Amino acid sequence: MSREYTSSEMMTVTAARALENGMTCFVGIGLPSEAANLARLTHAPDVVLIYESGTLQTKPDVLPLSIGDGELCDSALTTVSVPEMFRYWLQGGKVSVGFLGTAQIDRYANLNTTLIGDYHDPKVRLPGGGGAPEIATNAGEVFITLKHSKRAFVKDVDFITTLGFGRDGKGRDGVPNIGRGPTRVITDLCVMKPDPETKELVVVSLHPGVSREDVIDATGWEIRFADTLEATPEPGARELEVLRDLKARTDRKHAGE
Amino acid sequence: MSREYTSSEMMTVTAARALENGMTCFVGIGLPSEAANLARLTHAPDVVLIYESGTLQTKPDVLPLSIGDGELCDSALTTVSVPEMFRYWLQGGKVSVGFLGTAQIDRYANLNTTLIGDYHDPKVRLPGGGGAPEIATNAGEVFITLKHSKRAFVKDVDFITTLGFGRDGKGRDGVPNIGRGPTRVITDLCVMKPDPETKELVVVSLHPGVSREDVIDATGWEIRFADTLEATPEPGARELEVLRDLKARTDRKHAGE
């Protein structure tokens, strides 16, 4: 078992570690799903995973390609209708953390999955909001994970599909019955958290081998660093083994279908 | 098989005949339930019976004592939650006829099941609205069945729990998305229908052996009779046999429990 690992693995393991055992996690497809299942298969066996397809407390053996793969239903405690999922479980306050990916994110952790360019004359149409707009406001808090790049990390998103802290960092102030919003952003380079006052994202931890310059170069605004910048712990041997097994199982399953 | 029958049987058979095969009927407990099941067991085998407990398309072998007896679930096509029953099936416009009983009814077919006397100092507390207020407005039409008496048939109900045609007969005028309201009232003496113009209840058919005076004496307002007053057809032999069997089965079942 080698302790060598890729930056993607570093990202996934770090994202997984953000989840605590017993949390109830509304899982986005893709990277969040990979991280959430790694958490479940390692340090957080009782983390409750909920997917917007209505599958409650699911324990997939392989990662789903879509948000509604049969594997999610087959391994769930129970499967409810989609209106019930959004009304009773998300809006009803049963989700402690929403785990999201995104196409664009800005310094106030606002997310854009709608489009690049002008709404009525888009350069690139992205898929749209999906569950994110209400996950971000109705879950207790939000974790975000995505690869670090200047295209993705922009000063101001072209469109706020999903609220982080608004255009001025004050988007949640005085709003009743709203979650805490993004509490951490996990990339392949670092971990960021919103400044307690201004809500601007601040790098709090650098992954092994990553320099401040690497982060600065991959971020579309003048990124700030915490005064006491931590070093993200390396992935453990077991985490890497479980993650690689999971991905290999997944690849075999999807290729065979 | 005797063709002699009681006035209660006459009422139930007449009420049952009001239901047509293929109607979707939201059934009130007691007399409506007896009539609806008699219809199902005789001329209307495909009448769909829905009870507010969530039991859809139920075919009880014995009459339920309560609106939620196990028999209703055991013989249903499926059983849904009570919110779904009221939202999707009743309010969603899937019910062609609501079949109701009542404690008091007035000349405009308004129903009172709340109380006798003053609301804040009641002479008699009745059970309350239950499903009736929305059954009466969201079903396509409403049939009402109850025993005829001056106590029950009053000029003005003490309290409108459930809309017939309002205090002035105009309670449904101009209201969007509302059913036709009461289209017939079946008692142990006669059948009444609302006047097409004024909506006041008018006797359209007298049961065999019942005189106008009998109805006048049992009605708390100056009851009108249709110009061409019909004679309600007598119960058929098979209807009486099926009804008596049903009631005997029911008595045996409930006594044994």
Place this chain on the structure above:
Amino acid sequence: MADFLSLHDAVARYVEDGATVAMEGFTHLIPFAAGHEVIRQGKRDLTLIRMTPDLVYDQLIGAGCAKKVIFSWGGNPGVGSLHRLRDAVEKGWPHKVEILEHSHAAMACAFEAGAAGLPLAVLRGYVGSELPNVNDQIKFIECPFTGERLAAVPSVRPDVSIVHAQKADRAGNVLVEGIIGVQKEAVLAAKHSIVTVEEIVDDLTAEPDYHPNACIIPGWAISAVAVAEKGAYPSYTHGYYPRDNRFYKEWDAIARDRDAFRQWLDENVHQQVANPAGGKA
């Protein structure tokens, strides 16, 4: 995750004097055992919410636990009146009880809205009814798209909801089956919840009659699970025992008379600590 507690401890921990309590179960699965435990523990000034108060609230009201009752149909199903409810409302015995009454549709929607975390439920309801004249919690709003006037009622958000169900598994997940009423909504709408069950099984998803869309409430959405065999008697538990329709009829005579009621309560509730289900099991 739900704590596994004795019924005594669950009620002692979560039902406080003055609390707003919903004990639900639509004819089916009425949590009588839990109601009797509330009586035995002498809880007072409760605001009791139930669509159909049924015998369980008749007993709680007669025993003096209730300050206020919120309901939509307060009869003994198929039999007649709830005499303890009437005696409290009409004569103030054992003390005056305030009532707030709705229609079933409105209460069902209010439970749904409570589960959905909303402050209000919107429905096409109360048209032409005089209930809005006597219940100031019924308001009307205008649809911003069509201009239609629709009823609005506050959602139900109890301090504690108590329901009965068929079974729980070792993780505290609960299966509700048959007439499911507003049980799930009651649990999800409440700050705390107690579920009494007929039995505990190892794993609900491994049961032979498991169905992917069964009504299962996860253990992490429940505060406490307590075993109460025949805990819904004299109502019933689908798959376990039938409704005792005869007892429902007999209740009429018991509840009509204050002394008969007190004697019944003494013999069947207060002296039944060892048999929390009460009644004639």
Place this chain on the structure above:
Amino acid sequence: MADFLSLHDAVARYVEDGATVAMEGFTHLIPFAAGHEVIRQGKRDLTLIRMTPDLVYDQLIGAGCAKKVIFSWGGNPGVGSLHRLRDAVEKGWPHKVEILEHSHAAMACAFEAGAAGLPLAVLRGYVGSELPNVNDQIKFIECPFTGERLAAVPSVRPDVSIVHAQKADRAGNVLVEGIIGVQKEAVLAAKHSIVTVEEIVDDLTAEPDYHPNACIIPGWAISAVAVAEKGAYPSYTHGYYPRDNRFYKEWDAIARDRDAFRQWLDENVHQQVANPAGGKA
């Protein structure tokens, strides 16, 4: 009661040019066979509603059936973009398509409200999102009890909804099992409905896996039932066949290129009258 029709006749009878159509199925049970039949019959100017347009609407849009698309997440799940949707929105090929976009929560609530016969859905939604800036169907109301600002969207009430399900019985009752999505809501919200099924059985309540709280839509609430074996392929039918994740990945290359798409459509839809499921069955 539902009429038993061929898929051809069901689509011919209920899907009119210019109609508002919802083909639902949340990843699971997507009615591809019916979608292909709509393409074959050359329907035009449809307003297509779906939470996740998925490949089925990508195909309908590319084939020129759509005037407008109402959706909440328009990607190829786990793969990337819907290139036909993008080509229509970005380049106007084969013609300009209007879009109206919501969040999942809002659309799910709008289907629920449609099934419930209401003109609007109310939710705690769109807080801080800029979607209300570009969708004039999103409004806000004030709760009359708490003063909270809540989002309101019009309910979904399609002219016709089309869903796929596991099985129907001879009375036209339909069982939907597994990930049930908004299928029931889509059917109940629509003026007309077509349900395609894998098979017809005698009586759903007599099936060995019958469950009292299964998601069964009664035949009298459905306009037409049509048998379409593998009718959800390349999505899947729980209990029958799995999702063809490989095809979903392959679709990316097919849909990127107009000619490749036209060729695929010709071979797999237009020339497949005898095999209405299309695709590689």
